[in-house]
Structures are given as C-alpha cells and as structure tokens.
Amino acid sequence: xxxxxxxxxxxxxxxxxxxxxxxxxxxxxxxxxxxxxxxxxxxxxxxxxxxxxxxxxxxxxxxxxxxxxxxxxxxxxxxxxxxxxxxxxxxxxxxxxxxxxxxxxxxxxxxxxxxxxxxxxxxxxxxxxxxxxxxxxxxxxxxxxxxxxxxxxxxxxxxxxxxxxxxxxxxxxxxxxxxxxxxxxxxxxxxxxxxxxxxxxxxxxxxxxxxxxxxxxxxxxxxxxxxxxxxxxxxxxxxxxxxxxxxxxxxxxxxxxxxxxxxx
Ligand SMILES: Nc1nc2c(ncn2[C@@H]2O[C@H](COP(=O)(O)OP(=O)(O)O)[C@@H](O)[C@H]2O)c(=O)[nH]1
Ligand SMILES: [Mg+2]
Numbered sequence: 001x002x003x004x005x006x007x008x009x010x011x012x013x014x015x016x017x018x019x020x021x022x023x024x025x026x027x028x029x030x031x032x033x034x035x036x037x038x039x040x041x042x043x044x045x046x047x048x049x050x051x052x053x054x055x056x057x058x059x060x061x062x063x064x065x066x067x068x069x070x071x072x073x074x075x076x077x078x079x080x081x082x083x084x085x086x087x088x089x090x091x092x093x094x095x096x097x098x099x100x101x102x103x104x105x106x107x108x109x110x111x112x113x114x115x116x117x118x119x120x121x122x123x124x125x126x127x128x129x130x131x132x133x134x135x136x137x138x139x140x141x142x143x144x145x146x147x148x149x150x151x152x153x154x155x156x157x158x159x160x161x162x163x164x165x166x167x168x169x170x171x172x173x174x175x176x177x178x179x180x181x182x183x184x185x186x187x188x189x190x191x192x193x194x195x196x197x198x199x200x201x202x203x204x205x206x207x208x209x210x211x212x213x214x215x216x217x218x219x220x221x222x223x224x225x226x227x228x229x230x231x232x233x234x235x236x237x238x239x240x241x242x243x244x245x246x247x248x249x250x251x252x253x254x255x256x257x258x259x260x261x262x263x264x
Contacts, residue, residue, distance in 0.1 A: 003097040004248045005104060005128050009158055010136035012108045015171040015231050019136055020105040021048035022231040023240070032241075033100030037093060039122065040107045041078035050105070052092045057085035079107055080118045086125045093126065101244075102128070114161055123162060130248050132165040133158065134240070139170035139228065143180055145197040148187055149214065156220045165247045167225050167240060174230040181228065191221040 008016045020036055027034045038050035042060035058081045064074035082089075093102055104126065106113045113119035135158050137151045155168045173181055187194035195214055202210050225243050229236030 002130055003093075003099055003102050003128055004244070005102045005126060005131040006134055006244065007104045007106060007123060007127075007131070007162070007164075008134045008136060009106050009110055009114055009162075010171075011110050011138070011154070014136045014138045016108075016136050017043070017046055017048070017105050018231040019134070019169070019171060019229070020103050021046070022234050023237055024048055024103055026234055026237045026241075027101060030241075033098065035093070035096045035100070035102055037089075037102060037104045039082065039089075039104055039113075041082060042075045042108060043105075046105065051096045052089060054082055054085070054089065057088065058082060075107065075109060076112050076116070079112045079116065083118050083121055086122055090126055110158075114158055120161065127164070132167065132244065132247055133162050135159075135166055135168050136171050137168070138172055139181075139184065140172050140175040142170060142184070143176070145187070145194055146201060148184065148194065149198055149217075152217050152221055152224075153213075155224070156217050159220070167227055167243055169227045169229055169240065171229055171231055173228045173235065174233050184228065188226045191218065194221070 008020055010016050017038075017040070024034055024036050035051040036048050037052040037054075038046050039054050040046075041054050041058050041063070043055065058078050060071070060074045060078040063069065063078040063081065064071065067074070067077060069077060106119075113122075135155050137154070142148045142151045151168075151170075155166070159166050170184065176184075195218065198214060199207070199211065227236060227240050227243070229240060
C-alpha cells in the first residue's frame, strides 16, 4: 500500500511537534495507520515516541562537542549532516510504514530546514510518490491583519520552496477569543476583507510598495487551504484529515488494512 508522507514544517515554537503528537493520537483513535518520524537533531524531547528518529544518527549536542560549535552553528551543521544518513532513514521509514501516514516532524528552526539546500535534499529523498506539507503557524501571534499577512508570506515562501500540496494550519486556537477566531475565519473566507484592512493601515509610498507585495500573494491567499486547530485540545483535526484525504486519495476514505479491522 502506498504511504503518504506529510512534512510538518513551521516557525520555532508554532507547535509542530505537539501537532505531530496530537494528530498521531487522533489517527490512532480513528484506527488509521501511521508512523511518526523525528527529523529534528536538536530536539531534547518529543511529545510522542518516534518510530524513526534522526537522533539515532546525529544530534546537535554531539555535533556541538565534536566540532566545537555554538548552539546555532551546531543546529545548522547537524541538519547538513542529516544528509549523510538519509538513505538509512529512508530504509527505516519504508520498513516501519506499512502504508498509511508518515508524519515527519522537522527541525524547530524552520529556516535551517526549509531554506537550506540540505533540507530540500532530505525532503526530495524522503518524499514518496504521495506527499504534502503541513505548514504550522501560531494563531496567537497572527491576530493583527499585518501579522496574519506576514504568515501568508511565510507560507507562500515555503510553498515556493517545496512545491508540494500544502495545508496552512493555524495552531493554538485555544488561545484566541471567539471574536479573534471569527475575524481570522473571515480573512480566509474573503482575502479581500484582509487586504482592505491592510490598505487602511498603510500610507504614502509605503502603501504603493506594500500593495504590490500583497498583490503578489493575493491569488495564493485565495486558493490556499487554511485550517484552524488546537493541538492542545485535539480540535479541528477532522477537517485537516478530510483535506489530506482529498489530496492523497481524491476524496476516497483511507482503506483500513485487514489486520487493523475488528481489533480493539
Ligand atoms: N495553548 C497551546 N499551546 C500549544 C499548542 N500546540 C503547541 N503548544 C505549545 O507551544 C510550545 C511549542 O510547541 P512545540 O510543539 O515544541 O513547537 P515546535 O518548535 O514547532 O515543535 C509548547 O510549549 C507547546 O506546549 C496548542 O494548540 N495550544
Ligand atoms: Mg519541535
């Protein structure tokens, strides 16, 4: 059976690892097969037990000691060193995943992974025939029109980088008031409402420049699939799953393998 590889990417602290843990639980409760993969060599702790773990091959801590690097240098070097082990990781993933979802948690600092050559190579090696990106952002830091728009820019640059089906997931909605969530939902339903608000914020030359930039992401904002979840409360996962199914299976529900049926 074909496996579906989902790369969970996003800024530091947006909740990638928590999302992987919570979505894995959700899949498990729904008897949908999956495995989890940790690709963060700097993770001190993961809120799930990874089936495949890059830290078996390389950790930022070892690299820091061995090459006498500071923490930032060690993170970059350890992600680069991951490339040396990518074929072993791929083998392990293929052995563990008997079809179903392969949830891949990526390094805390997204720039070392998403915007460097080694990250792109790792993705190219590990992406099976069916793959996608879950781009996780922190909804609690996206409340104003301009910060929401900045997240759209970030999302578009990730899309430009990986060129894969992408779900933009605003996480931590448990930290929003009902009114704040409603406002964000409106910006997604009608990007024009967001653009109108942004236009009002701007003046003079700045306005000209910014409106040019915004125009560039207008089409993107309109065609994007955006979701609002709380990984803490396991909220919003049905819609994420439905979209993944739509991308991966053309809308058909995932076939639960024989060995899982009827098991308690
Ligand atoms: N309130 C709330 N906190 C969350 C949620 N998801 C993650 N967090 C917290 O955000 C912080 C960063 O999460 P983590 O998964 O480590 O982020 P990562 O760096 O993207 O992997 C942790 O303290 C999490 O407990 C959520 O849905 N709601
Ligand atoms: Mg993490």
